[in-house]
Amino acid sequence: xxxxxxxxxxxxxxxxxxxxxxxxxxxxxxxxxxxxxxxxxxxxxxxxxxxxxxxxxxxxxxxxxxxxxxxxxxxxxxxxxxxxxxxxxxxxxxxxxxxxxxxxxxxxxxxxxxxxxxxxxxxxxxxxxxxxxxxxxxxxxxxxxxxxxxxxxxxxxxxxxxxxxxxxxxxxxxxxxxxxxxxxxxxxxxxxxxxxxxxxxxxxxxxxxxxxxxxxxxxxxxxxxxxxxxxxxxxxxxxxxxxxxxxxxxxxxxxxxxxxxxxxxxxxxxxxxxxxxxxxxxxxxxxxxxxxxxxxxxxxxxxxxxxxxxxxxxxxxxxxxxxxxxxx
Amino acid sequence: xxxxxxxxxxxxxxxxxxxxxxxxxxxxxxxxxxxxxxxxxxxxxxxxxxxxxxxxxxxxxxxxxxxxxxxxxxxxxxxxxxxxxxxxxxxxxxxxxxxxxxxxxxxxxxxxxxxxxxxxxxxxxxxxxx
Numbered sequence: 070x071x072x073x074x075x076x077x078x079x080x081x082x083x084x085x086x087x088x089x090x091x092x093x094x095x096x097x098x099x100x101x102x103x104x105x106x107x108x109x110x111x112x113x114x115x116x117x118x119x120x121x122x123x124x125x126x127x128x129x130x131x132x133x134x135x136x137x138x139x140x141x142x143x144x145x146x147x148x149x150x151x152x153x154x155x156x157x158x159x160x161x162x163x164x165x166x167x168x169x170x171x172x173x174x175x176x177x178x179x180x181x182x183x184x185x186x187x188x189x190x191x192x193x194x195x196x197x198x199x200x201x202x203x204x205x206x207x208x209x210x211x212x213x214x215x216x217x218x219x220x221x222x223x224x225x226x227x228x229x230x231x232x233x234x235x236x237x238x239x240x241x242x243x244x245x246x247x248x249x250x251x252x253x254x255x256x257x258x259x260x261x262x263x264x265x266x267x268x269x270x271x272x273x274x275x276x277x278x279x280x281x282x283x284x285x286x287x288x289x290x291x292x293x294x295x296x297x298x299x300x301x302x303x304x305x306x307x308x309x310x311x312x313x314x315x316x317x318x319x320x321x322x323x324x325x326x327x328x329x330x331x332x333x334x335x336x337x338x339x340x341x342x343x344x345x346x347x348x349x350x351x352x353x354x355x356x357x358x359x360x361x362x363x364x365x366x367x368x369x370x371x372x373x374x375x376x377x378x379x380x381x382x383x384x385x386x387x388x389x390x391x392x393x394x395x396x397x
Numbered sequence: 398x399x400x401x402x403x404x405x406x407x408x409x410x411x412x413x414x415x416x417x418x419x420x421x422x423x424x425x426x427x428x429x430x431x432x433x434x435x436x437x438x439x440x441x442x443x444x445x446x447x448x449x450x451x452x453x454x455x456x457x458x459x460x461x462x463x464x465x466x467x468x469x470x471x472x473x474x475x476x477x478x479x480x481x482x483x484x485x486x487x488x489x490x491x492x493x494x495x496x497x498x499x500x501x502x503x504x505x506x507x508x509x510x511x512x513x514x515x516x517x518x519x520x521x522x523x524x525x526x527x
Binding site for chain 2: 085090163168171174181
């Protein structure tokens with residue numbers, strides 16, 4: 070059973086093994102994925118998709134583990150896509166998120182899949198969007214997407230998830246950090262974790278003030294700030310209530326929700342297009358004597374770097390007119 | 398460019414000597430392998446469920462205490478019962494040569510005892526492509 074379309078049909082029946090296999094094929098850029106992913110995309114949309122992001126070691130996986138437990142107590146079925154970074158040197162990875170969630174492994178209503186970022190720098194992996202389509206079609210109630218540990222600018226998760234939890238620890242930065250651009254803008258719910266590490270109340274207060282100062286809070290969704298201790302479970306119910314409130318708000322504001330969803334679709338398509346272009350660009354030039362010749366002339370200061378750039382763009386444009394790369 | 402090898406690494410039972418498996422995880426990462434790290438104290442059903450969900454190219458078990466013949470046979474039996482018998486299982490750690498035959502009979506695909514080099518493990522993994 071390795072035909073993508075057969076696997077996709079099994080995914081729609083809720084078969085997790087088929088989902089596992091299909092995600093492997095997606096990661097390998099296997100042939101024949103197009104129709105399968107098209108079908109799954111059209112049939113998806115039933116699950117609440119929630120992103121979890123934050124700096125390395127903030128406690129994302131441990132928080133996900135606690136959320137799984139909380140949702141399972143409510144009888145909800147959960148799938149998790151957990152992305153960890155790949156080495157910029159050898160390309161390898163240690164995917165260590167699952168070890169925090171392994172107690173749910175034998176629960177048939179919980180599916181966890183680890184994924185390496187494989188060089189992507191936006192906090193997710195190139196295969197994440199298609200893998201998410203698989204998990205959404207599995208018939209679960211909730212899909213969690215855990216990013217790699219992020220810095221200030223890896224906001225790709227916001228292009229995938231209508232609700233993003235931004236986790237930081239109680240030792241988080243001061244007011245200036247809280248009003249900076251980038252990662253601080255993508256949280257639908259701001260979570261202060263590891264409350265015993267520092268002054269959780271102070272961190273939460275500063276985050277609330279930053280939310281108040283954000284012009285986008287006026288008339289729009291106002292991200293709640295929740296102090297949650299994944300180890301003791303304190304605050305986890307608050308967190309669940311806040312997530313529910315976000316989805317209730319989206320349901321009550323269908324125009325905004327639809328516009329945001331379209332914006333995410335466009336952002337994802339842009340990211341995918343850039344990745345496809347970058348992939349093809351890297352392939353260009355190695356076996357093209359004319360390009361090599363021009364590069365040598367640029368290096369010898371007999372030609373302009375802009376000319377070489379434009380030659381690359383022209384070659385890519387030609388390539389996409391005659392048949393683009395078929396990556397999912 | 399072929400996709401990296403995905404290798405699920407874990408320990409079974411009460412064995413707490415996780416230095417070896419963490420070292421191996423780092424060495425394999427260095428060589429471009431994607432290690433799905435399960436750590437110690439896994440149960441047979443828990444590890445089988447993880448294998449089913451992660452769909453790795455290979456499973457690696459590390460043992461630094463006794464009982465590994467039984468544990469390994471149980472795991473491979475449970476994997477076969479779940480239709481996961483096509484995924485090879487390799488073993489590393491304090492494996493006694495006297496047990497090699499029993500482990501091979503149980504279905505272990507590769508044995509890496511004391512003195513194994515990273516190159517030997519990588520040579521084995523490179524030959525695995527499904």
